[in-house]
Every structure is written in C-alpha cells, then in structure tokens.
Amino acid sequence: MRSYSFLVNPASGGGAAPDAVVPVARLLREAGATVDVTYSPGPRATDDLVTAAVARGDVVVSVGGDGMLSHLAGAVSEAGGVLGVLPAGRGNDFARMLGLPGEPEAIARILLETPERPVDLLRLTAPGQPSRLVAGSVYSGVDARAAEIVDAMRWTPKKLQYPVAAVRAILTYSPGRFRVSVDGEGREYAAATVVVANSGYYGKGMHVAPDAAVDDGLLDVVVVEAASRSALVRSFPKIYDGSHVALEQVHVLRGTRVEVAADGVRPIAVGGDGEPLGTLPGLGSEPSVVELVPGALRVIA
Secondary structure, eight states: OOEEEEEEOTTHHHHTHHHHHHHHHHHHHHTTOEEEEEEOOOHHHHHHHHHHHHHHTOEEEEEEOHHHHHHHHHHHHHHTOEEEEEEOSSOOHHHHHHTOOOOHHHHHHHHHHOOEEEEEEEEEEOTTSOOEEESSEEEEEHHHHHHHHHHHOSSSOHHHHHHHHHHHHHHHOOOEEEEEEETTEEEEEEEEEEEEESSSOBTTTBOSSTTOOTTSSOEEEEEEEOOOHHHHHHHGGGGGTTGGGGSTTEEEEEESEEEEEEEOSSOOEEEETTEEEEEOOOTTSOOEEEEEEEEEEEEEO
C-alpha cells in the first residue's frame, strides 16, 4: 500500500484546488492508505516538504495546475521520488498529456493501482541563472505574452481565458528575430513564437506539438514565423487540433538540445508551464539552452 503526501496550491483553479483534494484523500484513506495534506507555503518550503516526503517513501501528489506540477516534478525528480497528479488548475495540460481523468474516483484508483512510469523532463539554462527543470514546454514570444495576460485575468470565465489572452497577445505582438539551434544545426527566423515541447499540449488544450511524447527521448521545437495579425488570428483555431503544423509558416524540428536567442522591439518573454521565466538573451549574447533529460521523473499515470 502506497502512502501519499498531497501538496496543494490553494490558488490553483481560481481557488478550486483545496476542494478538489478532499474527496480523493478520503477515498485513499478508506482504502487504507496513509495520506498527508499540506497547503503550499511557497517554492522554497515546498522543496523541503518534497525532500521529507520522499525520504518517508511517500508518493508526492501535485494538487494544482501546470505551474505547481512543473515545480514539483523538478523537485521530486531531483529527490529521487515518485509523483502523482491531481489536476486542479486552469490548464492541466501535462495531466491531459498523461491521459489523466478529473473525477475523484478515477484519480484515487489510479493513485492506488497504476504502476509508475518514467517520463522525460526539460532543463532550461539561461545565461547567469541557475538551471531549472520544466515538465511540459518552454515557450517564447506571443504565447509567453498570452500567459502573462492569463495571469492578470480575474473576471474572465475560465473557459475563455486562454483563447481571449491568445487573441489579445496576437493583436499587440511585434515579431522578433530568433536564432534557433537544434542539436547544433542553427537558423534564424522572423517569428511570432518558438516552443520547445516535451508535452504536446499547452494553453488549456492547445495541441501545439501534436507528435510530441513525454517518453520518446526527443524535444519537439515548433517555430511559428511572423505573419500579419489578421492571418495569425484566422489560423489560431487550428492549434487546438494540431493542424497548424501543416501551415507554410510553421516549422517543426526535433532534437535533444535547443539553443534560443532573439532580438525584438522589447525583450522577448519566456515562459514554462504557465509560469514566467524572464526574457530571452539577445542575438549578440550567449543563448538560453533547453535540454531533454530522458526518464528523469517517475510518475503514476
């Protein structure tokens, strides 16, 4: 019988995460499992909680969205533990990629019965900053701006937040000049966005990298070349079924090490799994590097 340490981000899902954990924890306890529930006191303290939980032999369960999951994935990986997932955020894209359901009974059954499996992670290293592990994707350009807009939304209905933010970001974007190198093969693009994906999904169900898999040992790099704002808005719905990759201005590259730098009218924002990660270095600087870390995390899914 497994034991579990649930780490809850109380702000996830607009405050829905604390309610989401109650029925799952109850079902696990009824099955005879030991369950501890802690509300996240912040990233540094959360890392200490992960270390202690792994030392006890607990499965660490992320209760929240992609940002919470990504942070815990890195911490659990580095501690040598096992991660469980209770999706309770706005996007839940990594859980979607893993095929996880949202119903409490189904989640409890998976946590109790499903074997763990290894999945890949990404390691982002930006000049002058410590590296960090990311679960789903690292993105820069218009999609990072869209994520910033989502974070500032308070009254927009949840189902509309990502589509509204994406359109707003497109309507105000300025293309950048990106240099993208995949496994040593480099090229420059005038682009709206560059995504380095481990998971195929981001932005609450956008299938940005339809051929990506979290256990294939490869990164999918999606480059969307600059186009008019109206053309980008018209083509935007295609991202939900992955058909955007057939467009002439979309390039998909694959590899294990990606270097990215860019110049723009303003510094070009970078994000990862819904969290802001600063800006890209300019073309005259050392690039940011995203590397695949194969089989870095054991997850129950």
